[in-house]
Amino acid sequence: MPDLVWCAADPHFERGDPALGVFHRWLEAFDAAGAPNLVLLGDLFQVWVGLPAVQTEEQREVLGALAGLSSRGRKVVYLRGNRDYFIEEPLAEAGVFLADQWDLEIPGGGVMRFEHGDLINSSDQQYLRWREVSRSATVRALFQLLPPDRQRAIAGRVERGLSGTNAYYKSYRPALELERWARRLAAEGVASAVLGHFHVDQEESAAGVSIRFVPQFREDGAHLRVIGNGASYLEHLS
Numbered sequence: 001m002p003d004l005v006w007c008a009a010d011p012h013f014e015r016g017d018p019a020l021g022v023f024h025r026w027l028e029a030f031d032a033a034g035a036p037n038l039v040l041l042g043d044l045f046q047v048w049v050g051l052p053a054v055q056t057e058e059q060r061e062v063l064g065a066l067a068g069l070s071s072r073g074r075k076v077v078y079l080r081g082n083r084d085y086f087i088e089e090p091l092a093e094a095g096v097f098l099a100d101q102w103d104l105e106i107p108g109g110g111v112m113r114f115e116h117g118d119l120i121n122s123s124d125q126q127y128l129r130w131r132e133v134s135r136s137a138t139v140r141a142l143f144q145l146l147p148p149d150r151q152r153a154i155a156g157r158v159e160r161g162l163s164g165t166n167a168y169y170k171s172y173r174p175a176l177e178l179e180r181w182a183r184r185l186a187a188e189g190v191a192s193a194v195l196g197h198f199h200v201d202q203e204e205s206a207a208g209v210s211i212r213f214v215p216q217f218r219e220d221g222a223h224l225r226v227i228g229n230g231a232s233y234l235e236h237l238s
């Protein structure tokens with residue numbers, strides 16, 4: 001059975017990151033393999049501020065590759081992560097569908113939900129407010145009033161502040177909130193879910209919903225492939 005989806009999560013690419021080359025090879029492999037859907041589960045870069053003055057050459061190159069795929073009729077989906085800011089316009093220009101969640105109807109296998117995962121912890125109201133406010137049109141407008149080098153300096157500071165927290169993600173699991181979230185999905189008729197953000201290679205079931213956690217895409221090119229019946233398997237780039 002052919003692959004329905006190729007899916008990668010949380011590379012957190014930094015400047016000059018050797019895993020970036022692996023990612024470009026992975027996109028070429030996806031192109032050659034012919035699967036219809038490419039799903040990026042967010043946090044592609046250490047921080048991604050999609051404004052003209054701040055976006056890096058490496059981010060533009062990735063956008064170029066994604067634009068190529070979408071222009072050849074492939075569905076490219078990007079699920080917003082907690083490190084993604086103001087990426088709406090550049091992704092739209094590249095023909096990439098951007099959302100907080102995306103549902104895929106699996107023929108005979110029910111609905112599969114894809115999302116980054118940082119919105120699951122509904123108990124953290126402060127974080128959820130920050131997520132919304134920091135991405136608001138007001139903050140965007142204020143940010144863009146600053147001179148370009150100020151904008152880049154702030155983005156760099158955010159990037160440094162966010163790096164080196166991998167251990168935190170690996171140990172972080174809001175079990176109660178995850179259960180509550182899964183119950184909501186079940187009520188919406190969602191059969192299975194695919195998540196990034198937690199940086200673990202794991203499968204579990206909550207409220208009857210099977211949840212697949214996708215580990216970080218790094219130098220080994222680890223990614224998830226979903227086949228036509230909704231089954232999935234972890235694959236590496238050879």
Ligand SMILES: [Mn+2]
Nearest residue numbers: 043081082197
């Ligand atoms: Mn994340």
